[in-house]
Every structure is written in C-alpha cells, then in structure tokens.
Amino acid sequence: DADVTQTPRNRITKTGKRIMLECSQTKGHDRMYWYRQDPGLGLRLIYYSFDVKDINKGEISDGYSVSRQAQAKFSLSLESAIPNQTALYFCATSDLDREGYTFGSGTRLTVV
C-alpha cells in the first residue's frame, strides 16, 4: 500500500458543486499538506496542518477549506467549485527528519 493515498484519483464535477478530496497516510507523520498544480507550473500550497488541532493557510487558500480528522487523515473541500479550480491536487506529509516530503499520487479534478 502507498504511504500517502489520495481519493479519488480523478473527478469531474459541475460548477457550484461541493466536493471533497481525501488523503490518508501510513507514515505516522504529524505534518500534512495540500498542494495544487496547474499544467506546466510548479506546486502551490493551499493549506497545511502540523497536528489535528493545527490548521494553517497557504499561498492560495481562498475557495478551499480543510479538515484534519485524525493524524492520518487530511481532507480538502471545495465548497462551491469553479472552473479555474481545475487542476492536479497533491497531498503530502513530512516529519522533522531529513527524508523530505512524501507525496500522494494526486487527484485530477475537472470543474465543468
């Protein structure tokens, strides 16, 4: 099983719909992150969490919300999806070690 699992892998939704992307990890890391990647561009940070009671906004948090249900689970929600939120979304985890971040395989979201 993957260390960081994202569901769904692909999703098409309509404008105005609420959608949740889920992330779970088996690394035992405290820190979790949500990134967004647009075609040909780097990753941009949406939200991050240091533990269950700690949530922080990243570079582009507007239009998104998150929930840290447990150490292993971190969900990203789009309350009212819009077409410019069409992107590839990545969840990542990290710990205070030198192994860097571990990323999930991504969720490709299309808003029509």
Add this chain to the structure above:
Amino acid sequence: LAKTTQPISMDSYEGQEVNITCSHNNIATNDYITWYQQFPSQGPRFIIQGYKTKVTNEVASLFIPADRKSSTLSLPRVSLSDTAVYYCLVGGYNTDKLIFGTGTRLQVFP
C-alpha cells in the same frame, strides 16, 4: 523562505552527466537545500538534501559551494527514465512548508 532560480529546461542524451544549477542568493543560515523529481501526473519524489559541501546518494550528488548561494544537482549517466521536472527548494530543517518554483524540465534523448 528563500527564493530559488533554476533554468526552465535542459536537454541531454543518454549516458551523459547532467548538472542542474539552482541559485538561492538569500538562503538563511539554518536553511537546507532539497531537490525533488516529478514525473507527469505523479507527485514529486525526494531525491537529495544537503547543507554544505557535497552529498551523494545512490541516485545523485549535490554540490554546495562555501557561500551556499547556489547548488548543483548532478545526475550521472542519465537514462530516458530521468526525463522529468526537477525542483530545487530551500528551507529550514524544521521548515513548516515548502514553496515550489516552476522547476527545470529535463529531457533525455536516446
């Protein structure tokens, strides 16, 4: 967080050594330098991390000069499977978040 500058793209041929340089002029004293590799439609994968001088692992080497204002990722004898985007990031050992730039797109030809 220190800003990084990398070439947008590089081309190479199989079997050659590839060196990708990253500039980070305002790196802080407690910042580490980390490189990630990303294949299309996959999440970035950690390659190597260093603080100063030289670090080597089974995949790559990382060269960091004394002033630490730049770093060079060296990939020995690249193959077609090394075609990917490579990101250079700097941050503290306990940096709370990583900011990615646009990376360097490496294309390896047969």
